[in-house]
Amino acid sequence: MATDVLTLSVCDDLVEPRPSGALWLAQSRTLVVSDLHLGKAERNARRGGGFWPPYENTETLTRLEHEITALDPACVVTLGDSFDDGACIAALDPQTRARIDALVAARRWIWVTGNHDPAPAGMGGESADAVPLGSLMLRHIAEPGAQGEISGHYHPKASLRIRGRRITRKCFLASADRIILPAFGAFTGGLDVFDPAFEPLFDRDACVVLTGARGAALPLTRLRRMAA
Numbered sequence: 001m002a003t004d005v006l007t008l009s010v011c012d013d014l015v016e017p018r019p020s021g022a023l024w025l026a027q028s029r030t031l032v033v034s035d036l037h038l039g040k041a042e043r044n045a046r047r048g049g050g051f052w053p054p055y056e057n058t059e060t061l062t063r064l065e066h067e068i069t070a071l072d073p074a075c076v077v078t079l080g081d082s083f084d085d086g087a088c089i090a091a092l093d094p095q096t097r098a099r100i101d102a103l104v105a106a107r108r109w110i111w112v113t114g115n116h117d118p119a120p121a122g123m124g125g126e127s128a129d130a131v132p133l134g135s136l137m138l139r140h141i142a143e144p145g146a147q148g149e150i151s152g153h154y155h156p157k158a159s160l161r162i163r164g165r166r167i168t169r170k171c172f173l174a175s176a177d178r179i180i181l182p183a184f185g186a187f188t189g190g191l192d193v194f195d196p197a198f199e200p201l202f203d204r205d206a207c208v209v210l211t212g213a214r215g216a217a218l219p220l221t222r223l224r225r226m227a228a
């Protein structure tokens with residue numbers, strides 16, 4: 001697999017999809033992540049859905065800390081659904097809360113409002129419905145017709161067949177006008193990139209970048225053949 005840094009152009013702004021599922025904007029030194037869904041296991045148990053392994057917050061925060069250490073961003077933007085719901089914030093254990101507080105205190109931090117979590121209360125940093133950044137607009141849910149848009153919400157994933165084996169991974173879904181980030185949270189599911197929900201947002205020039213390893217942007221038209 002390729003080891004070079006992969007960059008894409010969104011309305012002439014260069015963005016770097018990271019293997020972790022984060023997006024790096026080098027010019028402004030901004031790290032963008034989406035859909036952390038911290039507390040998802042706790043919410044599932046609270047709603048009677050049973051108990052999941054209690055490592056999701058640790059895994060998600062560890063990957064985020066690794067990206068911050070590697071890139072030293074001036075600003076971190078979380079594109080909404082950072083917590084699985086508002087009650088998850090109060091339910092954080094002291095160690096997890098301390099890790100989040102340390103991350104937020106160390107640099108500019110912007111929580112974008114999501115459909116699961118209106119502005120996280122008492123978490124420090126700033127909150128916003130959307131964040132303009134030069135020619136780019138960072139928000140939770142993509143808007144049809146928007147240009148220069150970076151968003152999350154849909155948790156895109158892609159499946160393909162390689163050497164007779166079918167693999168499915170979280171992915172970035174991108175075009176010249178916009179990019180949708182994969183969910184960064186450990187326990188998040190995904191929506192297949194060929195789901196009709198994406199049709200109003202992307203045309204034939206769209207491509208995917210799989211998480212988990214550095215690689216080339218894969219056109220959707222080619223992915224459809226590889227997924228068959």
